[in-house]
Amino acid sequence: xxxxxxxxxxxxxxxxxxxxxxxxxxxxxxxxxxxxxxxxxxxxxxxxxxxxxxxxxxxxxxxxxxxxxxxxxxxxxxxxxxxxxxxxxxxxxxxxxxxxxxxxxxxxxxxxxxxxxxxxxxxxxxxxxxxxxxxxxxxxxxxxxxxxxxxxxxxxxxxxxxxxxxxxxxxxxxxxxxxxxxxxxxxxxxxxxxxxxxxxxxxxxxxxxxxxxxxxxxxxxxxxxxxxxxxxxxxxxxxxxxxx
Amino acid sequence: xxxxxxxxxxxxxxxxxxxxxxxxxxxxxxxxxxxxxxxxxxxxxxxxxxxxxxxxxxxxxxxxxxxxxxxxxxxxxxxxxxxxxxxxxxxxxxxxxxxxxxxxxxxxxxxxxxxxxxxxxxxxxxxxxxxxxxxxxxxxxxxxxxxxxxxxxxxxxxxxxxxxxxxxxxxxxxxxxxxxxxxxxxxxxxxxxxxxxxxxxxxxxxxxxxxxxxxxxxxxxxxxxxxxxxxxxxxxxxxxxxxx
Numbered sequence: 001x002x003x004x005x006x007x008x009x010x011x012x013x014x015x016x017x018x019x020x021x022x023x024x025x026x027x028x029x030x031x032x033x034x035x036x037x038x039x040x041x042x043x044x045x046x047x048x049x050x051x052x053x054x055x056x057x058x059x060x061x062x063x064x065x066x067x068x069x070x071x072x073x074x075x076x077x078x079x080x081x082x083x084x085x086x087x088x089x090x091x092x093x094x095x096x097x098x099x100x101x102x103x104x105x106x107x108x109x110x111x112x113x114x115x116x117x118x119x120x121x122x123x124x125x126x127x128x129x130x131x132x133x134x135x136x137x138x139x140x141x142x143x144x145x146x147x148x149x150x151x152x153x154x155x156x157x158x159x160x161x162x163x164x165x166x167x168x169x170x171x172x173x174x175x176x177x178x179x180x181x182x183x184x185x186x187x188x189x190x191x192x193x194x195x196x197x198x199x200x201x202x203x204x205x206x207x208x209x210x211x212x213x214x215x216x217x218x219x220x221x222x223x224x225x226x227x228x229x230x231x232x233x234x235x236x237x238x239x240x241x242x243x244x
Numbered sequence: 245x246x247x248x249x250x251x252x253x254x255x256x257x258x259x260x261x262x263x264x265x266x267x268x269x270x271x272x273x274x275x276x277x278x279x280x281x282x283x284x285x286x287x288x289x290x291x292x293x294x295x296x297x298x299x300x301x302x303x304x305x306x307x308x309x310x311x312x313x314x315x316x317x318x319x320x321x322x323x324x325x326x327x328x329x330x331x332x333x334x335x336x337x338x339x340x341x342x343x344x345x346x347x348x349x350x351x352x353x354x355x356x357x358x359x360x361x362x363x364x365x366x367x368x369x370x371x372x373x374x375x376x377x378x379x380x381x382x383x384x385x386x387x388x389x390x391x392x393x394x395x396x397x398x399x400x401x402x403x404x405x406x407x408x409x410x411x412x413x414x415x416x417x418x419x420x421x422x423x424x425x426x427x428x429x430x431x432x433x434x435x436x437x438x439x440x441x442x443x444x445x446x447x448x449x450x451x452x453x454x455x456x457x458x459x460x461x462x463x464x465x466x467x468x469x470x471x472x473x474x475x476x477x478x479x480x481x482x483x484x485x486x487x488x
Contacts (some may be wrong), residue, residue, distance in 0.1 A: 009366045076363050083345045088366035119320050122332035
């Protein structure tokens with residue numbers, strides 16, 4: 001048995017997220033089907049991040065064990081032949097037997113792209129989240145500093161999350177305006193379900209002037225989801241890179 | 245009758261181009277249907293550029309005449325309500341009676357985005373043209389200077405083009421690499437059918453080393469489509485702006 005690591009990119013628009021769910025079309029199912037066809041054996045994968053419905057990935061990482069020998073250099077092309085156009089394997093390598101895409105991940109980079117315009121974006125509609133109100137990037141940047149470090153992010157946890165421990169560590173947040181687009185980058189150890197989307201939703205309210213930096217302090221202290229901002233749409237979120 | 249100018253953005257992936265064709269789904273048809281619904285009268289539009297199947301627009305311009313009075317400030321929102329998600333009106337204004345989106349256009353800016361990677365792009369597949377071979381941007385930039393100015397672009401004209409005069413003027417070409425993406429910008433008076441896609445296809449061959457700058461000189465002089473490079477895919481092309 002060889003342990004193989006893949007880097008996967010996908011457009012999440014047409015999928016019910018990464019993780020296999022009965023009766024739903026998921027990316028994991030498509031990838032495992034393609035791998036099983038490629039290797040002529042049943043393959044099960046472990047992924048670094050279980051992205052939600054509509055969320056995209058530029059560098060999702062999975063690993064799996066296979067008995068068959070294979071030309072690893074040509075593997076992405078062969079698997080892609082069995083995958084739909086909106087999923088693409090962009091890297092493959094043999095790894096140590098004990099490598100786990102999930103448990104060995106040290107940190108992750110996500111980005112979130114906002115289309116800050118009053119009318120919808122026809123070209124990048126499923127790739128960006130539209131926010132129609134004027135926002136000040138500098139004010140959001142200043143406020144975002146409060147989110148850096150090891151904190152209890154309970155206020156930024158989706159209600160369906162099942163973890164007990166809501167303490168997480170964020171190393172870096174970057175926010176850049178590029179014309180009508182605002183790009184947020186989050187670099188952290190790991191993230192709670194919906195955490196980035198709720199942080200973005202809250203920062204946008206601050207950038208718009210509906211909430212203040214002091215309100216954000218309060219949101220963190222109160223550990224209460226209901227006083228944070230709304231959950232920004234899944235269509236703006238990208239899993240960029242998993243660091244090992 | 246009032247003459248109204250609209251700025252339109254669309255993702256061309258699901259359309260057989262701008263211009264109405266019997267039996268095909270076109271952007272013009274969708275826009276005219278939405279306008280006719282909005283104004284409760286039959287509306288016919290004139291567009292600045294008749295983009296081909298699969299080509300996108302960030303700033304297509306049309307004009308049309310309507311009898312009904314309308315709140316122009318709210319017009320994009322109202323029309324968008326009657327349009328599919330991949331077409332969006334992003335500007336509207338009253339213009340002089342003799343304004344024609346097509347005949348008053350002084351120049352146009354297009355961009356072309358190449359995804360320069362050996363594996364397909366799952367996220368931006370319909371937004372970028374994949375070119376799997378390594379290319380040198382500096383060599384393409386140097387060669388592109390030969391295309392600047394008033395020239396006979398007969399070698400760069402799609403075979404289905406019906407114009408007699410193939411002399412066109414290009415003011416500026418810019419080529420920038422951004423990671424795995426190469427973005428070409430073309431600013432010119434007007435362009436022949438498929439001209440930009442053939443120029444990009446030819447420049448990529450030069451960047452890859454299959455053709456030389458001298459070959460490009462020859463292509464221009466010979467006025468022969470068959471010696472230019474291939475036509476790069478429609479999915480990488482964007483009509484960015486029409487200048488009046």
